Amino acid sequence: MESKVNLKEQLRVENMPTKEGYFGEYGGKFLPAALESVIGEIAEAYDRIKDDPSFKEELMYLHQHYTGRPSPVFHAKNLSDELGGAQIYLKREDLNHTGAHKINHCLGEALLAKRMGKTKLIAETGAGQHGVALATAAALLGLECDIYMGEVDIKKEYPNVVRMRILGAKVIPATHGLKTLKEAVDAAFEAYLKDPVTQFYAIGSVVGPHPFPMMVRDFQSIIGIEAKAQFREMTGKLPDNLVACVGGGSNSIGLFSAFLHDESVNIFGVEPAGTSFKTGDHAATLSFGKPGMIHGFKCYLLQDEEGQPAPVNTIASGLDYPGVGPQHSYLKDINRVNYDTINDQEAIDAFIKLARLEGIIPALESAHAVAYAMKMAAGMPKDQTILVNLSGRGDKDIDYVVERFGKEFNISE
Numbered sequence: 001m002e003s004k005v006n007l008k009e010q011l012r013v014e015n016m017p018t019k020e021g022y023f024g025e026y027g028g029k030f031l032p033a034a035l036e037s038v039i040g041e042i043a044e045a046y047d048r049i050k051d052d053p054s055f056k057e058e059l060m061y062l063h064q065h066y067t068g069r070p071s072p073v074f075h076a077k078n079l080s081d082e083l084g085g086a087q088i089y090l091k092r093e094d095l096n097h098t099g100a101h102k103i104n105h106c107l108g109e110a111l112l113a114k115r116m117g118k119t120k121l122i123a124e125t126g127a128g129q130h131g132v133a134l135a136t137a138a139a140l141l142g143l144e145c146d147i148y149m150g151e152v153d154i155k156k157e158y159p160n161v162v163r164m165r166i167l168g169a170k171v172i173p174a175t176h177g178l179k180t181l182k183e184a185v186d187a188a189f190e191a192y193l194k195d196p197v198t199q200f201y202a203i204g205s206v207v208g209p210h211p212f213p214m215m216v217r218d219f220q221s222i223i224g225i226e227a228k229a230q231f232r233e234m235t236g237k238l239p240d241n242l243v244a245c246v247g248g249g250s251n252s253i254g255l256f257s258a259f260l261h262d263e264s265v266n267i268f269g270v271e272p273a274g275t276s277f278k279t280g281d282h283a284a285t286l287s288f289g290k291p292g293m294i295h296g297f298k299c300y301l302l303q304d305e306e307g308q309p310a311p312v313n314t315i316a317s318g319l320d321y322p323g324v325g326p327q328h329s330y331l332k333d334i335n336r337v338n339y340d341t342i343n344d345q346e347a348i349d350a351f352i353k354l355a356r357l358e359g360i361i362p363a364l365e366s367a368h369a370v371a372y373a374m375k376m377a378a379g380m381p382k383d384q385t386i387l388v389n390l391s392g393r394g395d396k397d398i399d400y401v402v403e404r405f406g407k408e409f410n411i412s413e
C-alpha cells in the first residue's frame, strides 16, 4: 500500500482531530447558532475533565466493577479449524453488562454530564440499543433520561422500549415524517434547544458535530487498548488482521485506534450490503457514498439524486445509518483501513455458524464482522491471525431470526 510510506505523518493520531474537530476534510460542527454554543460547552467541558485523574479513576472503576471489564479475548478454535485457514480470535464485547460495547461510551458521557452539573440525559435511538445503554447509565448515576424514538420504531422494537421504561427512562415518540431514526434526531435536537442548561445530549456513536466523534472514540478506545495487551499475552505477537463492523463506527474505531500506527496490522471495516448494492437496499456508506453533510458534520454519505440522505436497509438495525464517522471517512481516504461489505445472507450464515461451532450467539451487527473474518480466514495460512470485535450479543435478534430464517436453519417447525 503506497500510502503507508507516509503513514505516521498522515495519521497524526495524537493531534487528531484538529481543534475544530476535523479529520482531514471530514467532521467539523455545522449547527444552527443556538446549538453551536451549547455543543461548544460540551467540547470545553470534555477538554477540561478528560484528563482529570479522579474522572478517569471513577470511569475505570465502573468499567471494572459494573460493566465487567476487561472483556476477554477468545480463540475461536472450532471455527478456525472448520475453515482450515487463519486463526480467528474474538474480543468479547458481547459479555459486557447490557450486552454490547455501547455501555462504554454511555458511562463516559453520563459521568461527564454529571460533572457538568446536568440532571438529565437525552438521546435519540433507532432500534433502542443506545437508548437502553444510556437509560442504564442514567439509572446508575441518578440522572433523569429522556429517549426520543420514532413512533414506527417504538412499535417495532417494543422489548427495548419496555427495558428503557423499567430502567426509569421516559420514551418520547417522534410523530412527524417517516417516524423513524431521522425524526427522532430532529425531536431530540429540538428538545435539547429548549433546555440546554439541565440536559445533556448523549450521541450514540462516533458521529454528529465535534466533539462527539472524538469523545465517543476516546471512550471506546478501551477495547483496543485491552485487546492489544490480551492478544500479546496469548500469542506473543500483534494480530495480523483486525475486523469490525461499521455502523456509525464506534466499536470499530474503539478497536482500531490502538493499532493505527502498527503498520504490520491490516485493518478491515465491514459495512452491511443488505439485500443488494442498489441504493436503498444497503447501508454501505464508505463503499457507495460520497462526501456530504448529515446531522451537523461532514462525512461519506449515501445520497439520493438531490443530495439528501438516502434510505438504507440491512438486517442489522444497529448498522442502519446513511452517514459514518468522520475519522473512518479519513482513514478510507488515506488507505489505512480497508472498507468492504457483507450482505444479509452472509451475516445470518455467520450468526448460525458461530452459535453452533462456538456456543456464542452474536448480534446481527457483529455477525457481519464474523462473516468477513470467515471469508478471509479460509484463504489464509494457518499461522495468520484475525482479531474480530464481537460488538454485542444476539439475544435481541432471536425473535427476528426465528421469524425470517426459522425454516432454513431448523429452528422452527
Ligand SMILES: *Cc1c(COP(=O)(O)O)cnc(C)c1O
Pocket: 100, 101, 102, 129, 204, 205, 206, 245, 246, 247, 248, 249, 250, 251, 252, 318, 319, 363, 365, 366, 391, 392, 393
Ligand atoms: C449499535 C451497534 C453497532 C453499530 O454501531 P457502531 O457505532 O458502528 O459500533 C454494532 N454492534 C452492536 C452490537 C450495536 O449495538
